[in-house]
Amino acid sequence: MPILVRMLLLMPLAASFAWISAAPTRAEEAPTGTSAPRRLPNLIIIFADDMGYGDIAGWGHPTIHTPHLDRMAVEGQKWTSFYVAASVCTPSRAGLMTGRLPIRSGMCSDTRRVLFPDSAGGLPADEITIAEILSERGYATACVGKWHLGHLPQYLPTRQGFDQYFGLPYSNDMDRVASAPPGRQAFLAPQISFWNVPLMKNEEIIERPADQTTLTQRYTEEGVRFIQANRDKPFFLYLAHNMPHVPLFRSPEFAGRSLRGLYGDVIEEIDRSVGQILNTLRETGLAEDTWVVFTSDNGPWLTFEELGGSAGLLRNGKGCTWEGGMRVPCVMWWPGRIPPGSVVREIGSTLDILPTAARLAGAEVPQDRIVDGFDIRPAMFGTGPSPRTHMFFYRGTQLYAVRLGPYKAHFITEEPYGANTNRQAHEPPLLFNLDIDPGEHWNVAAAHPEVIAEIRELVAQHRAELQAGEPQLDKRISRR
Ligand code: MG
Secondary structure (H helix, E strand, O other), X not given: OOHHHXXXXXXXXXXXXXXXXXXXXXXXXXXXXXXXXXXXXXXXXXXXXXXXXXXXXXXXXXXXXXXXXXXXXXXXEEEEEEEOOOOOHHHHXXXXXXXXXXXXXXXOXXXXXXXXXXXXXXOOOOOOOHHHHHHHOOOXXXXXXXXXXXXXXXXXXXXXXXXXXXXXXXXXXXXXXXOOOOOOHHHHOOOHHHEOOOEEEOOEEXXXXXXXXXXXXXXXXXXXXXXXHOOOOOEEEEEEOOOOOOOOOOOHHHOOOOOOOHHHHHHHHHHHHHHXXXXXHXXXXXXXXXXXXXXXXOOOOHHHHHHOOOOOOOOOOXXXXXXXXXXXXXXXXXXXXOOOOEEEEEEEEHHHHHHHHHHHOOOOOOOOOOOOOOOXXXXXXXXXXXXXXXXXXXXXXXXXXXXXXXXXXXXXEOOOOOOOOOOEEEEEEEEEEOOOOOOOOOOOHHHOHHHHHHHXXXXXXXXXXXXXXXXXXXXXXXXX
16 A cells, blocks of 8 residues: 555544644655755665664763764754664664565564574565665665675675675674683673674675674775765765674774773764764765764663663663664754754654655655655654654564554563563553653553554554565575
């Protein structure tokens, strides 16, 4: 069903909520009150891996020093209710790249939660990525960093709309060698040789094991080179750091720099990387032509204790559908277009980047399939509210929770990891008012049956139009 038709279907529901002040169709209007861009705008997505809502100084972390991200927020825009499509790497990235819930592309599973080096699946070729849409519009496109949407040749970034690729095709804790210390010990004193991960350039492996101590800096240098090489044409840079996913590595220059320890060192190096990217845009005169989004693929990996990040005041972290798993830090920056110092408290999602980028590039949002993202230009440019009024929280292929306006209903809750994940179904669902209670402490279901009824209606509509894609994460390379 085309997105516009679907949005229209949702309108009666949306209109019944007092906190929704505009119809979703506002999203299709051109932004007003700002000067027209000189060229098709560039897009840069800087994606951290497993960085939590509470890991940036400007978001309240007391000891991690992040001057560049803080400056980016002062010059740009902070989104305080920004969600990823899933609480683990592969499905989250599939959602970002396609603007579609991972259930639709088959990029989620209840048995294997992400892709592994023995996986035979990947993002299907018939999915339409941001890179493919922008490439069609004449953009130069580069993927630098972690991909994790399939490492076999037919699934690499170069087959999904990217002109070039440089990075690790999956997580930096994979390909662990048998001689590495057991369990957590390998992470407490990580050595490059413990994880035999490949560093790829386009479709070739150029280094193995990858020297992870210099990954953040090499990714940044690659990104800077790409910007400089494409200063005269529109470009899309997807800069997806492998850090701060464990095992944690940083360059010698950052060793011991942060009061927060190794994890803080890693974040501070990512912060410097952000500064280097934004400075390159300033120096090349491209700042006013470039929409930059900084965010994370999922919440902090709390089971790694001090080696994982912090979700701040949010509940729990990576791997679950509590807020700490899926609400992530997000800063958008575009001098001259995004009002400096603005804060968007309405809902946004990585799913929204594809339709927004498409409209900015003068392209159509794909009409032959359901796209779950919204064009968020009104909220970005300060001309109207965010068209996104709801968010679905999936774990694998199952819908666990739904946010509508300030309310979030949990139909199922489950701990992220462990031998006993304590999976519990809730009937009626648990209900939290996230405006008042972002930490999800106080169940207000009994006081708001009408909200639960509205959310049930939204779920029924969603299920009626849902077609699950062919499962990709359970396929394994056969061994003979
Ligand atoms: Mg991750």
